[in-house]
Amino acid sequence: MLQVTHEIDYKIQLVTTIEQSEDPVAPAHSQASFRTRLQNFGRPPRVMGLDLARGLAILGMVVAHLDMPEEVDLFAPGTWGALANGRSSLLFALLAGISISLMTRGRSRPSAAELPHIRLAMxxxxxxxxxxxxxxxLLNTPIAVILTIYGVLYVAAIPFxxxxxxxxxxxxxxCxxxxxxxxxxxxxxxxxxSAPGVMLTFFGIYSAAAWLALIFAGMAIGQFRLASAATAGKLLAAGMVLAFIGYGAALIPAPGSVTPFLEESFDGEELIGDSSMPMPEYVPAEKLDLGGMYCEGEPGSYVSCVPPEEVPERQSMDEPGLSSDQWPDSSSYDASYFSGIGWAELAQTISPEEIGASAWLAFFSAEPHSGATAEIIGSGGFALIVLGLCLLVAAPLRWIALPVAAMGSMPLTAYCAHLVSYFIAAGPGGxxxxxxxxxxxxxxxLIGSTLWAIFLGRGPLERLAGLSARAMAGAPNPVQTGNRTTE
Structure with a gap:
C-alpha cells in the first residue's frame, strides 16, 4: 500500500473545511462535558466575532420582518428597528463573502489541482x-426570502x-x-x-449588483487576519468613511430636469427592486370619506376604491364585476395593444430625462433595498462598522455575546426557523x-440556538448543507508524484 501523501490530506481538508470549522465548539472538546463545551464555545479555529456579526444580521432581519417602522427617529427608541431594514441583508451578504473565503482558502490561495473539488463543493x-x-x-409568507438569490450568488462566486x-x-x-x-x-x-430569471437576479428586492459588491468585498476581507485587533480597527474606520460617503451622497439635490420623474418613483424605492412598496396605514373606517367612490375587495383583505370616472367602461356601475363569458371579444381591442411598443415608438415612449432620472437614482438613492450605489456604499460601510465592532468586543464580552454568537453559528437554521414560525403563526399569505x-x-x-450549539454542535441545516457539498465534490483525485500515483 502506498503512503497517503500530505497533498491528499490537504485536499480532503480543503473540501471539508466548512464541515470542520462550522462546529461552534473546538474539535478537541466536541465530546467533553457541558461545562467544558460551554467554556470552549467559539474558540479557534472559529472566530467568535464573525458568529456574533452573523447573529446580529439574523436578528436584524427578524426585526425588519416583525417590527416595521418606516423611518428612524433618534429620539424615539421605538423606531430604531428601522435601522435593520435593508442593512441586515447587506451585512449578511458581506459575511457570506467572508465565509466563502474561509471555506475555500483561508489566507492561502488554493492550487489549480484543488480547485475542482472546492468548486464542486461550493x-x-x-x-x-x-x-x-x-x-x-412555497410557504407564501409576505417575507422576501433571501436564500434563493444567496444560492445563485454562491455559485456566481466560484470563478473568483x-x-x-x-x-x-x-x-x-x-459592481x-x-x-x-x-x-x-x-x-x-x-x-x-419582469421574467422570473431577471426578477430573481437583477430586479428583485435583493439586487445582484448590491449583493455581488458585498460578497466580493467579504471574500477579500476573509483573506485578512480577522482575529487581529488591528484588522478590526481598520474595518471599523473604513466602515465609518464609507457610511459617510454613501449616506452623504444621498443628500445631493437632483438636477431640475429629472426632478419630476423622481417624484413618481416612491423616493427611489422602485429603482431596481419591486418589493419595497410602503406598507398601508391602518385607520378606523369611520375616518374615511368614501362617498361617491366605487370599491372592490374581499372581506378581511385590502379594499381598493376609485372615483366613478376611473371605473373601467366595460364594468357596470351597478354590478361588482363581469364573469368570464361577459368579457368582450379580444378582436375588439386595438391590435397595437397586443403588438407592444417596438423600436419605432420607443423614442417617443421614453424620454432622455426619464433615463437620466433612473441613472440618478441608481447612484444617489440610499433607500433600503433600492440597490443604488449610495445604499451599497453607505449600508456596506454600516456592515463594516458592525463587523469591526463584533470582532473587537466578542472576546471581552464573551458571555454576554454567547447567545447571539450561537445563533450566528447556525444562520441557515435560525433563518429558516424564523420563517417557518412566521408561517405557523400567520398561515399561508397571512x-x-x-x-x-x-x-x-x-x-x-437565542435559547434554542444556544442549547443546540452547546449540546449538539453544528445546526441541522448546516449539517445537511455539508452533506450536499461532500456529495457534489466526491473524493479528491490522486496526486501525481513523478511517475507514480499515490492513492
Missing part, C-alpha cells in the same frame, strides 16, 4: 441553499475563488459603482422586464401583526 452547497429557499417561498484581495476589492467597487446604473437604465429602456411576535421569536431563537 456548487453543491449553493444548490442546497437555493432549494431551501424555494421551499420557504483564487483572486487576490486587491482584485476582489476592485471588482467590488466596479457597486457601475452595476446599479446599468441595471436601472436597462430596466427603463427595456420597459421593465400578515403577522402581533406585539409579542418579535420578543417571543428572538427569545426562542
Amino acid at each position: 456548487l453543491g452547497r449553493g444548490a442546497f441553499i437555493f432549494a431551501i429557499g424555494l421551499v420557504l417561498e 475563488l483564487r483572486w487576490s484581495a486587491g482584485k476582489l476589492l476592485v471588482l467590488s467597487v466596479i 457597486a459603482v457601475l452595476g446599479p446604473a446599468t441595471l436601472a437604465v436597462l430596466k427603463t429602456v427595456l420597459l421593465e422586464p 400578515m403577522l401583526m402581533s406585539d409579542t411576535a418579535l420578543p417571543l421569536t428572538v427569545m426562542a431563537l
Whole structure:
C-alpha cells in the first residue's frame, strides 16, 4: 500500500473545511462535558466575532420582518428597528463573502489541482441553499426570502475563488459603482422586464449588483487576519468613511430636469427592486370619506376604491364585476395593444430625462433595498462598522455575546426557523401583526440556538448543507508524484 501523501490530506481538508470549522465548539472538546463545551464555545479555529456579526444580521432581519417602522427617529427608541431594514441583508451578504473565503482558502490561495473539488463543493452547497429557499417561498409568507438569490450568488462566486484581495476589492467597487446604473437604465429602456430569471437576479428586492459588491468585498476581507485587533480597527474606520460617503451622497439635490420623474418613483424605492412598496396605514373606517367612490375587495383583505370616472367602461356601475363569458371579444381591442411598443415608438415612449432620472437614482438613492450605489456604499460601510465592532468586543464580552454568537453559528437554521414560525403563526399569505411576535421569536431563537450549539454542535441545516457539498465534490483525485500515483 502506498503512503497517503500530505497533498491528499490537504485536499480532503480543503473540501471539508466548512464541515470542520462550522462546529461552534473546538474539535478537541466536541465530546467533553457541558461545562467544558460551554467554556470552549467559539474558540479557534472559529472566530467568535464573525458568529456574533452573523447573529446580529439574523436578528436584524427578524426585526425588519416583525417590527416595521418606516423611518428612524433618534429620539424615539421605538423606531430604531428601522435601522435593520435593508442593512441586515447587506451585512449578511458581506459575511457570506467572508465565509466563502474561509471555506475555500483561508489566507492561502488554493492550487489549480484543488480547485475542482472546492468548486464542486461550493456548487453543491449553493444548490442546497437555493432549494431551501424555494421551499420557504412555497410557504407564501409576505417575507422576501433571501436564500434563493444567496444560492445563485454562491455559485456566481466560484470563478473568483483564487483572486487576490486587491482584485476582489476592485471588482467590488466596479459592481457597486457601475452595476446599479446599468441595471436601472436597462430596466427603463427595456420597459421593465419582469421574467422570473431577471426578477430573481437583477430586479428583485435583493439586487445582484448590491449583493455581488458585498460578497466580493467579504471574500477579500476573509483573506485578512480577522482575529487581529488591528484588522478590526481598520474595518471599523473604513466602515465609518464609507457610511459617510454613501449616506452623504444621498443628500445631493437632483438636477431640475429629472426632478419630476423622481417624484413618481416612491423616493427611489422602485429603482431596481419591486418589493419595497410602503406598507398601508391602518385607520378606523369611520375616518374615511368614501362617498361617491366605487370599491372592490374581499372581506378581511385590502379594499381598493376609485372615483366613478376611473371605473373601467366595460364594468357596470351597478354590478361588482363581469364573469368570464361577459368579457368582450379580444378582436375588439386595438391590435397595437397586443403588438407592444417596438423600436419605432420607443423614442417617443421614453424620454432622455426619464433615463437620466433612473441613472440618478441608481447612484444617489440610499433607500433600503433600492440597490443604488449610495445604499451599497453607505449600508456596506454600516456592515463594516458592525463587523469591526463584533470582532473587537466578542472576546471581552464573551458571555454576554454567547447567545447571539450561537445563533450566528447556525444562520441557515435560525433563518429558516424564523420563517417557518412566521408561517405557523400567520398561515399561508397571512400578515403577522402581533406585539409579542418579535420578543417571543428572538427569545426562542437565542435559547434554542444556544442549547443546540452547546449540546449538539453544528445546526441541522448546516449539517445537511455539508452533506450536499461532500456529495457534489466526491473524493479528491490522486496526486501525481513523478511517475507514480499515490492513492
